[in-house]
Amino acid sequence: MLNNNNQISIRFADEFENNLYTLSKKYRRIRADVEPVIEQIQTGNFIGDRIANLGENYFVLKVRVKNSNLHKGKRAGYRLIYQLESPTSILLLTIYSKLDREDISTNEIYGIIAEFNGNEL
Template identity: 65%
Template sequence: MPNEAEAITIRFADDFEANVYALAKRYRSIRNDLQPVIEQIQAGNFIGDRIPGMGEDYIILKVRVKNSTSKKEKVQDIA
């Protein structure tokens, strides 16, 4: 079928998975915070910054995810 979208496979770096595991002990909702980002990428909405240099076979993205467990908010400097 020519109009059918190609399936998007997401693979996490081993370091990323280890970091999420470690952070989940401190930030209980980290997996829930990541889920909407994963769903957007699977839907073909490539959010965040694309890391160049991987050719056309792979797309590497750098995405910031809001930490809903943390009570801190970024304070914007006012000049």
């Protein structure tokens, strides 16, 4: 096993923390479902699909996460959205249940990033 001393720092946008808290009331196992994904990202394995149309300055990915409270697979699970700020820094932007909402818009992503950075759009 490779020892990685240059572990990646992960920060949490308020949007992510608020949504995780809200979803945890409905889905009791959400933290256990999300933890392995965050650990994978923290080791440098940037999983997920890049969200298009955000421009060159934003490297944002969307990961499907299985909801173990449901037995429907990843498609009906959560979507975890994160930004690769640098090779050693990740910002978890938001998480939502695919059962509760459709895809997130690029404007919403810009808004979360701007709010985290203390800017307004």
